[in-house]
Amino acid sequence: MNIGIPTEIKNNEYRVGMTPAGVFSLVQHGHTVYVQDGAGLGSGYDNKTYQKAGATILTTAKEVFNTSEMIIKVKEPLKEEYGLIRENQLIYTFFHFAASEELTQAMIDAKAICLTYETITDNSGSLPLLTPMSEVAGRLASQQGAKYLESPQGGLGILLGGVPGVAPAEVMVLGGGVVGTQAALVAAGMGASVRIFDINLNRLRYLDNIMPKNVTTVYSTPYAIEKHLPSTHLVVGAVLVPGAKAPKLIKREHLYMLPFNAVLVDVAVDQGGCFETTHPTTHENPTYMVENRLHYAVANMPGAVPHTSTPALTNATLPYALKLANDGWTSACLNNPHLANGLNIVQGTVVNQAVADAFDLPFTTIESVLN
Numbered sequence: 001m002n003i004g005i006p007t008e009i010k011n012n013e014y015r016v017g018m019t020p021a022g023v024f025s026l027v028q029h030g031h032t033v034y035v036q037d038g039a040g041l042g043s044g045y046d047n048k049t050y051q052k053a054g055a056t057i058l059t060t061a062k063e064v065f066n067t068s069e070m071i072i073k074v075k076e077p078l079k080e081e082y083g084l085i086r087e088n089q090l091i092y093t094f095f096h097f098a099a100s101e102e103l104t105q106a107m108i109d110a111k112a113i114c115l116t117y118e119t120i121t122d123n124s125g126s127l128p129l130l131t132p133m134s135e136v137a138g139r140l141a142s143q144q145g146a147k148y149l150e151s152p153q154g155g156l157g158i159l160l161g162g163v164p165g166v167a168p169a170e171v172m173v174l175g176g177g178v179v180g181t182q183a184a185l186v187a188a189g190m191g192a193s194v195r196i197f198d199i200n201l202n203r204l205r206y207l208d209n210i211m212p213k214n215v216t217t218v219y220s221t222p223y224a225i226e227k228h229l230p231s232t233h234l235v236v237g238a239v240l241v242p243g244a245k246a247p248k249l250i251k252r253e254h255l256y257m258l259p260f261n262a263v264l265v266d267v268a269v270d271q272g273g274c275f276e277t278t279h280p281t282t283h284e285n286p287t288y289m290v291e292n293r294l295h296y297a298v299a300n301m302p303g304a305v306p307h308t309s310t311p312a313l314t315n316a317t318l319p320y321a322l323k324l325a326n327d328g329w330t331s332a333c334l335n336n337p338h339l340a341n342g343l344n345i346v347q348g349t350v351v352n353q354a355v356a357d358a359f360d361l362p363f364t365t366i367e368s369v370l371n
Helices: 020-028 047-052 061-067 101-110 131-148 178-189 201-210 222-231 267-271 306-327 329-335 353-359 366-370
Strands: 002-005 032-036 056-058 070-072 090-093 113-116 170-174 193-198 215-219 234-237 263-266 287-290 293-296 343-346
Touching: 002 061, 020 032, 020 047, 020 306, 032 061, 047 056, 056 061, 070 306, 090 306, 101 343, 101 353, 131 178, 131 234, 131 263, 131 267, 131 293, 131 306, 170 178, 170 222, 178 193, 178 215, 178 234, 193 201, 193 222, 201 215, 215 222, 234 267, 263 267, 306 329, 329 366, 343 366
Parallel strands: 002 032, 002 070, 032 056, 070 090, 090 113, 170 193, 170 234, 193 215, 234 263, 263 293
Antiparallel strands: 113 343, 287 293
8 A cells, every 4th residue: 555644734743653663564464554744843853864774755735645545644734734635535644624614514525534643442432542641641631730820920929839837839730531631640740739520420439549649639519629720720621522522621611610720621623622722732832821820722732742652643643544454444444443444534435423413413333334
């Protein structure tokens, strides 16, 4: 199969769809890999390294898309890339369709095969391709939260861990999944007083067992959230409903309950955000104020640490890329229902229920497009 890896063009996105090690594996299986000139530089991989791995370097994104049956990316196609995508071309990347009707309609119109990292499952019901980036984003959430709590950054001016004789910051983590767990661990490691909220009692029991003593688990209800907001300095939104829009747990009126210049970090921004006042930002302009509360909502947080996140992502995506390339997407998905769950749009048809529901679009079952 001809496989293309274009340069990511999202604002300050330094990751690349495949490391040279991943390219080498694809080439060893008999596939031809085309990498756009300079695509890996942000992650520390130059053209020569890709060529040594067996890749062919092409100058433009148009050449990569035109010569490839499967495109491996990191982030969703942007408007500039819509016209490059061909009918029946397999696009393997993060899409987060439920957050963008424009993107969804563009891929329907393109009649491409859209296989999303974020809805592929495994035997445990987890999301193995989303997990590594969730780990990175969760850790970054507390790291960035600590920075933006500083007064010169617009925050209220509190040290996350405090000092002897002065209390640490209070951190609220909404969601006890991968993102929330990592955010809580990093915030706790920096000395903060952390409350982590979830609606799954079994998950809360697990977290209660593994978390350090400065982390408290809380069963999440609107009442519980409102009770703790007045004493909270940093809120991390870490809620995920696979493939669907995130629920709005923090409403605009809740902002008035927080201290002035409190910081809100919304890791769920890719899925529309779990704060009502969230809108996507970039690494270039990461924050904005609403009602004197600082919001951080960068839509590609792991792109800031590509030397960590690119190899972590390739480790997860490569086994599935090999199945898709070796068997073709139809056979690969027929033989692996977990991989088939990654199909969201197939040849103009929406095959993910959450995406169809998000925009009131017709829904077709995955089985009907595979058989």
